[in-house]
Amino acid sequence: MARASDTVRGLIEKEISRGKLRPGDLIDEKMLSERFQVSRTPAREAIMQLAATGLVQMRPRHGAVVSELSADEAVAMLETLACLESEAAALAAQRIRQEELDALIAVHAESEAAAHSHDSKSYIECNGRFHGLIYKGARNTYIADLIRQTRSRLAYYHTSSLYQRSRVERSWVEHGNVVKAIEKGDPEEAQAAMRDHILSGGRVYADLVATMTHKKESENTD
Amino acid sequence: MARASDTVRGLIEKEISRGKLRPGDLIDEKMLSERFQVSRTPAREAIMQLAATGLVQMRPRHGAVVSELSADEAVAMLETLACLESEAAALAAQRIRQEELDALIAVHAESEAAAHSHDSKSYIECNGRFHGLIYKGARNTYIADLIRQTRSRLAYYHTSSLYQRSRVERSWVEHGNVVKAIEKGDPEEAQAAMRDHILSGGRVYADLVATMTHKKESENTD
DNA sequence: CTTGGCTTTAATGTATACTTATATTCTTTG
DNA sequence: CAAAGAATATAAGTATACATTAAAGCCAAG
Numbered sequence: 001m002a003r004a005s006d007t008v009r010g011l012i013e014k015e016i017s018r019g020k021l022r023p024g025d026l027i028d029e030k031m032l033s034e035r036f037q038v039s040r041t042p043a044r045e046a047i048m049q050l051a052a053t054g055l056v057q058m059r060p061r062h063g064a065v066v067s068e069l070s071a072d073e074a075v076a077m078l079e080t081l082a083c084l085e086s087e088a089a090a091l092a093a094q095r096i097r098q099e100e101l102d103a104l105i106a107v108h109a110e111s112e113a114a115a116h117s118h119d120s121k122s123y124i125e126c127n128g129r130f131h132g133l134i135y136k137g138a139r140n141t142y143i144a145d146l147i148r149q150t151r152s153r154l155a156y157y158h159t160s161s162l163y164q165r166s167r168v169e170r171s172w173v174e175h176g177n178v179v180k181a182i183e184k185g186d187p188e189e190a191q192a193a194m195r196d197h198i199l200s201g202g203r204v205y206a207d208l209v210a211t212m213t214h215k216k217e218s219e220n221t222d
Numbered sequence: 223m224a225r226a227s228d229t230v231r232g233l234i235e236k237e238i239s240r241g242k243l244r245p246g247d248l249i250d251e252k253m254l255s256e257r258f259q260v261s262r263t264p265a266r267e268a269i270m271q272l273a274a275t276g277l278v279q280m281r282p283r284h285g286a287v288v289s290e291l292s293a294d295e296a297v298a299m300l301e302t303l304a305c306l307e308s309e310a311a312a313l314a315a316q317r318i319r320q321e322e323l324d325a326l327i328a329v330h331a332e333s334e335a336a337a338h339s340h341d342s343k344s345y346i347e348c349n350g351r352f353h354g355l356i357y358k359g360a361r362n363t364y365i366a367d368l369i370r371q372t373r374s375r376l377a378y379y380h381t382s383s384l385y386q387r388s389r390v391e392r393s394w395v396e397h398g399n400v401v402k403a404i405e406k407g408d409p410e411e412a413q414a415a416m417r418d419h420i421l422s423g424g425r426v427y428a429d430l431v432a433t434m435t436h437k438k439e440s441e442n443t444d
Numbered sequence: 445c446t447t448g449g450c451t452t453t454a455a456t457g458t459a460t461a462c463t464t465a466t467a468t469t470c471t472t473t474g
Numbered sequence: 475c476a477a478a479g480a481a482t483a484t485a486a487g488t489a490t491a492c493a494t495t496a497a498a499g500c501c502a503a504g
Contacts (some may be wrong), residue, residue, distance in 0.1 A: 044267075053275065140301055451499085455495090
């Protein structure tokens, strides 16, 4: 990253994904430039890049805020994410290489301990590698990019599901179904298994909306 | 569009979609600022926004070019487009409202004449409205945005298929299958019909690669 | 006391000046 | 004559100054 604007963009992204900057928070150009010791120009450029991807919203003459999602929008994104992830799984079932499949099975085995001991932190790390291997096996970098883009926009509303004790074990079982289907080389089954995993049988929708209302309440109490 | 950078961004987008700016073409900040009578700042900001969406590529200190696609990337995008469009069709089959369905049927009827007389220009216009109505019926603005984003990036390589005489009639028949499935409220059938339409039974892949090599050759002869 | 309008202020948007890095060209040396 | 290196030029990246607009605060009038 040679340009200051890219550095700043990365830092803002990180702060949003970590929840340090929350939806609705104002992103002031001057504040950014002071915090990161650059002039307003690269700070502003960073904001505009993020606005182009939808992570922040800019209204002319009114500054930028971290994008807030309505329940409808969040559901739409989750629906789309399920579509993309399940397609990636279907592709992976057809295209994954032996060594990638071995790695996938290994990660799944490695995550078993974390799942059974409800160790969310370790499990989340494994989960990231698990899905990453599927994107790689799918041999479609574009769909992987869209998935990452969508996940980053949902992050604030969608993160916490793996912090629920019951979800970790359920997730591991669902992962197992995906692995099985990919191992068989069955794209339809992999697709169905992944869709079920992302939506967790529909419960994730309810979680999402519940989380949104909860977080909105906690904002009011600030 | 209150900001000059938004105006410039729109103009560049239009020039790219119309083929006036072609993949690989350099986008010079100074040239832009002179052509559109603005300073370098908004010109540069326009470029950065487009770079964030992937339509142009910026390499630090080396300026920006309209993104070129390798065959692999183009195939990946088409694959993803098929996934998104077919999902939108499935959703529309479940959610479309009566008046939207009426409009869809009307557009399909209207396009029949254009299809049979091989009037590509009229048909392409109808085609746009047809797909737009499906996005609307799908009640998922996010997936519609991703589709539009993907189409804009594929535009240069993917446009011309409806200028082939045989494709127009085939497209109309495929549209008919989609309409039928949506009318029945059958999401699986709508999904399959739309996937088949986007890929036209696999021929579009071949077309895409052929078009790419052809256009690359014509660039060399400039 | 409240409301409407004006004034001031602060932040966005734009222009331009300045810095830095890269590429090209010219010169020098082998 | 060729190749390598230095110098210059050009364009990207950054900083800052200026313009413009919206928002907030204040004053006056009803």
